[in-house]
Amino acid sequence: MELRKRLEENLMQLTRYTDYSIRTLIYLGAHEGTQTISEVAKAYGISRNHLVKVVHNLGRLGYVETLRGKSGGIRLAIPPQEINLGSVVRDVEPTLNVVECFSAEENSCPITPVCGLKGILHEASDAFFEVLEKYHLSDVIGPRKELLQLLGVLN
Numbered sequence: 001m002e003l004r005k006r007l008e009e010n011l012m013q014l015t016r017y018t019d020y021s022i023r024t025l026i027y028l029g030a031h032e033g034t035q036t037i038s039e040v041a042k043a044y045g046i047s048r049n050h051l052v053k054v055v056h057n058l059g060r061l062g063y064v065e066t067l068r069g070k071s072g073g074i075r076l077a078i079p080p081q082e083i084n085l086g087s088v089v090r091d092v093e094p095t096l097n098v099v100e101c102f103s104a105e106e107n108s109c110p111i112t113p114v115c116g117l118k119g120i121l122h123e124a125s126d127a128f129f130e131v132l133e134k135y136h137l138s139d140v141i142g143p144r145k146e147l148l149q150l151l152g153v154l155n
Contacts, residue, residue, distance in 0.1 A: 014093060020046060020054045021092040022085070025063060029080040029141040030148055034073035043151040061091050080141055086133030098125055 027040045037055055041048040055074055058064040065077040076083070090096070098121050101112045112118065141147060148154040 014089065017054060018089055018093045020044075020051060021058055022088060024051065024054055024058060025076070025080075025083060025088065025137055026140055026147070027151065028064065028074065028076045029083075029137045030144050030151070031075075031153070034067060034071065034075045036073045040074075043153065057092060063088065063091075076137075080137035083137035084133060085135045085137065085140070086129050088137075089132055090129070096125065 023044055023046075024040055027043060028035060037051050038048055040055075041051045055064055055066070059066050059074075059077075062077055063083060064074050066072070066074050096102070097106075099109075099118070101107045101109050101115065101118050102121070109115070145154065
């Protein structure tokens with residue numbers, strides 16, 4: 001049971017980069033109009049410099065639109081109901097390799113050819129994404145008023 005618990009904890013752990021990407025999309029999805037990176041960073045208490053990289057990537061992927069000029073900022077490029085959470089995680093997570101044997105280039109495990117764990121972990125990973133793919137950003141931002149209050153935007 002202890003092994004299963006550790007595997008589940010490790011399998012479900014996304015990078016901070018992915019977490020910030022999803023948080024940014026939640027923030028933008030909960031708001032009307034254009035926001036700034038500084039506003040998002042302040043609401044979550046995270047580094048603006050780190051968030052600039054996240055937003056740049058989200059823009060490159062087509063999730064976020066960046067606007068320059070006096071009334072510039074960032075906003076969702078597509079409606080929240082069209083942003084699939086499974087797709088976001090697949091797009092921004094740098095590696096989906098739960099263990100090193102998932103990567104042919106970086107695998108040094110000597111038991112890979114006969115190990116049954118790899119197949120089990122692939123099945124668990126597939127189940128993880130199967131659940132994520134059922135949901136869209138609109139499912140996460142449902143209680144907008146409460147969400148904005150918690151983010152410090154509304155009193």
